[in-house]
Amino acid sequence: MRNLVNFILKNVHWLLFFVLAFFSFYLSIHNNEFQRSKYLSVFQEIAGRVYQVSNSIESYMNLKTINSDLIQRVAVLEQELRTSKQEVEVLSELVYPVDVRHFTDAYPAGAYSFLPARVVNNQIARTDNNYITLNKGTLAGIKEDMGVLSPTGVVGVVVRVSPHFSKVIPVLNPKYHPSCKIKGTNFFGTLSWDGEDSRYISLKELPQHALFNIGDTVVTSGFSTVFPEGVPVGVVETTFKKKGENYNSLKVKLFTNFSALSEVLIAVNALKNEQLNVEKGESE
Amino acid sequence: MSKTTIQRILLFILLVLLQIWLFNNIHLFGVATPFVYLYFILKLPVKMNRNAVLLLSALMGLIIDIFGSTLGLNMFVMAIIGFLRFYLLKLFAPRDVFEDYAPSFETLGNFMFVRYVGTLALIHVVILHLMESFTLFDPVNLGLRITGSFILTVVFICAFESINIKGFKK
Numbered sequence: 001m002r003n004l005v006n007f008i009l010k011n012v013h014w015l016l017f018f019v020l021a022f023f024s025f026y027l028s029i030h031n032n033e034f035q036r037s038k039y040l041s042v043f044q045e046i047a048g049r050v051y052q053v054s055n056s057i058e059s060y061m062n063l064k065t066i067n068s069d070l071i072q073r074v075a076v077l078e079q080e081l082r083t084s085k086q087e088v089e090v091l092s093e094l095v096y097p098v099d100v101r102h103f104t105d106a107y108p109a110g111a112y113s114f115l116p117a118r119v120v121n122n123q124i125a126r127t128d129n130n131y132i133t134l135n136k137g138t139l140a141g142i143k144e145d146m147g148v149l150s151p152t153g154v155v156g157v158v159v160r161v162s163p164h165f166s167k168v169i170p171v172l173n174p175k176y177h178p179s180c181k182i183k184g185t186n187f188f189g190t191l192s193w194d195g196e197d198s199r200y201i202s203l204k205e206l207p208q209h210a211l212f213n214i215g216d217t218v219v220t221s222g223f224s225t226v227f228p229e230g231v232p233v234g235v236v237e238t239t240f241k242k243k244g245e246n247y248n249s250l251k252v253k254l255f256t257n258f259s260a261l262s263e264v265l266i267a268v269n270a271l272k273n274e275q276l277n278v279e280k281g282e283s284e
Numbered sequence: 285m286s287k288t289t290i291q292r293i294l295l296f297i298l299l300v301l302l303q304i305w306l307f308n309n310i311h312l313f314g315v316a317t318p319f320v321y322l323y324f325i326l327k328l329p330v331k332m333n334r335n336a337v338l339l340l341s342a343l344m345g346l347i348i349d350i351f352g353s354t355l356g357l358n359m360f361v362m363a364i365i366g367f368l369r370f371y372l373l374k375l376f377a378p379r380d381v382f383e384d385y386a387p388s389f390e391t392l393g394n395f396m397f398v399r400y401v402g403t404l405a406l407i408h409v410v411i412l413h414l415m416e417s418f419t420l421f422d423p424v425n426l427g428l429r430i431t432g433s434f435i436l437t438v439v440f441i442c443a444f445e446s447i448n449i450k451g452f453k454k
Contacts, residue, residue, distance in 0.1 A: 028356025
């Protein structure tokens with residue numbers, strides 16, 4: 001025992017050195033933005049794997065609610081599909097005497113396709129820097145700036161990807177402002193979250209002359225290459241306007257339940273580069 | 285408090301102020317920055333308690349960090365410097381020395397002193413720049429910055445030392 005104490009006393013400078021070195025290393029990681037981002041991208045992969053294990057257990061427990069959500073959504077879509085099919089049939093017979101449907105087959109039905117993914121880490125309890133981690137990354141074809149949807153509505157946008165994981169900034173982040181509009185009109189504004197209630201979001205910068213009713217649905221505008229047009233966001237709950245502002249602001253109740261988010265879809269825009277190139281003024 | 289202790293405290297304050305206000309703002313050719321505050325750790329007596337040296341150098345790094353908003357970087361480097369100084373002095377300094385023996389041009393000899401300064405400065409700039417860039421993304425620029433800062437640091441410290449000798453003799 002005495003020898004041990006002597007040994008420790010004799011070598012206390014080693015201990016001191018390691019304490020100081022670890023402390024300063026910790027400080028530099030947590031206080032310098034650049035080092036922090038490097039550190040994060042390495043450990044994001046590791047942390048993601050850990051979360052994946054814990055989440056694969058958790059997702060079984062949520063299966064019931066997810067299933068009922070999905071079935072409801074499928075039912076709505078089925079209904080829409082039937083009505084629009086009927087409409088198309090009626091309209092095409094009215095407008096085009098000849099069947100034109102084979103012409104449209106030559107063109108892509110839509111620029112977007114959807115990849116399923118699962119949430120492995122969901123940090124939406126914080127107010128200033130919320131994010132979500134998904135279990136798919138570059139190997140599954142996911143890239144930065146792809147939109148993320150849930151079965152019930154909009155979720156966010158991919159900001160960083162590693163081979164097996166991707167980090168998503170949800171709409172519940174004060175830094176993210178996607179463009180949205182009232183369904184059925186062309187009045188658009190930007191979404192922004194005030195950092196208070198994860199069930200509500202604000203639709204700001206809506207023109208003063210925009211017509212809407214309480215209970216109207218808010219959908220994405222499709223102006224960016226991130227989301228297709230018409231992804232449901234939420235319903236208008238109340239309206240508030242600050243004095244001296246030329247814009248309306250709406251309080252919107254989100255369709256997506258962020259605290260029980262598990263299955264999501266990633267919107268892959270096949271024509272994204274083409275659109276961006278045209279917007280930049282370069283040819284393909 | 286003895287005269288040398290007070291002198292050391294004044295030197296500590298002077299070097300920290302100089303580093304914060306003057307030397308941190310020097311970026312010669314955009315690559316070279318002198319880290320003159322190392323001089324304080326270099327000049328501590330050979331027989332000084334190792335833990336005290338370690339704590340002093342980490343404290344110095346922390347103060348530089350606080351004013352340079354690079355929290356942790358310099359402290360990490362200085363902890364390593366304070367730790368390695370003991371082993372370097374084993375190489376460079378004679379074994380049996382009196383209590384207040386401090387490394388200088390006179391006590392070590394010109395050549396040995398420059399080698400001692402150079403080794404510590406090299407360790408310092410290499411670790412600092414590796415920590416700062418955290419990758420090997422731009423090795424040419426990294427090498428330039430390490431070399432430039434290394435040369436400038438050694439030159440400044442040697443200049444400081446020769447001024448110091450003259451100052452004490454007066």
